[in-house]
Amino acid sequence: EAQVTQNPRYLITVTGKKLTVTCSQNMNHEYMSWYRQDPGLGLRQIYYSMNVEVTDKGDVPEGYKVSRKEKRNFPLILESPSPNQTSLYFCASRGQGAFYEQYFGPGTRLTVT
Amino acid sequence: DQQVKQNSPSLSVQEGRISILNCDYTNSMFDYFLWYKKYPAEGPTFLISISSIKDKNEDGRFTVFLNKSAKHLSLHIVPSQPGDSAVYFCAAINQAGTALIFGKGTTLSVSS
Numbered sequence: 411e412a413q414v415t416q417n418p419r420y421l422i423t424v425t426g427k428k429l430t431v432t433c434s435q436n437m438n439h440e441y442m443s444w445y446r447q448d449p450g451l452g453l454r455q456i457y458y459s460m461n462v463e464v465t466d467k468g469d470v471p472e473g474y475k476v477s478r479k480e481k482r483n484f485p486l487i488l489e490s491p492s493p494n495q496t497s498l499y500f501c502a503s504r505g506q507g508a509f510y511e512q513y514f515g516p517g518t519r520l521t522v523t
Numbered sequence: 524d525q526q527v528k529q530n531s532p533s534l535s536v537q538e539g540r541i542s543i544l545n546c547d548y549t550n551s552m553f554d555y556f557l558w559y560k561k562y563p564a565e566g567p568t569f570l571i572s573i574s575s576i577k578d579k580n581e582d583g584r585f586t587v588f589l590n591k592s593a594k595h596l597s598l599h600i601v602p603s604q605p606g607d608s609a610v611y612f613c614a615a616i617n618q619a620g621t622a623l624i625f626g627k628g629t630t631l632s633v634s635s
Binding site for chain 2: 468469500512513
């Protein structure tokens with residue numbers, strides 16, 4: 411089954427404790443991306459990757475890092491989480507060509523206290 | 524500054540009737556638009572899209588209309604079903620083709 415998976419689905423952590431949210435896709439997609447969803451703000455892009463070893467900032471990259479060492483994986487790293495990073499996070503992927511629809515993972519709800 | 528706007532946070536419709544969800548955009552350079560549906564505890568799923576060279580795209584019960592001069596698009600669901608109850612996001616592909624620019628979403632409730 412074609413899918414994007416994320417782990418963990420739910421995470422509660424404390425300020426400053428480094429964490430990683432994993433994302434994996436099994437569709438051999440070149441493009442992967444991370445979004446966050448906040449109440450009243452819709453989804454906003456954090457980082458994206460056009461292919462292995464190629465990453466770039468989206469609209470709200472501050473406080474986040476990513477890496478793309480393998481085509482199927484695109485982890486999101488919070489080196490020192492803060493309460494304003496409490497949010498619902500979605501990973502997405504799509505094939506080549508900007509006009510392909512993106513496939514989203516199920517989401518990771520992160521709470522930073 | 525929101526480039527994609529969904530001004531109605533919610534919409535309630537009776538089963539069998541038409542649901543019309545609206546979306547406005549400000550950037551005239553956008554040339555591809557998508558609608559996503561989202562159920563609680565799930566990620567958004569693609570519903571339907573439209574290119575700016577068209578004014579209508581239809582897929583079963585779902586039709587998207589695009590009015591470029593008004594920078595407005597709408598999603599029509601006919602007939603509406605209780606299973607359509609979800610949050611609907613309008614999105615545009617940015618000029619670089621690297622991101623989806625989302626509206627805030629409209630929560631559709633279809634009652635039986």
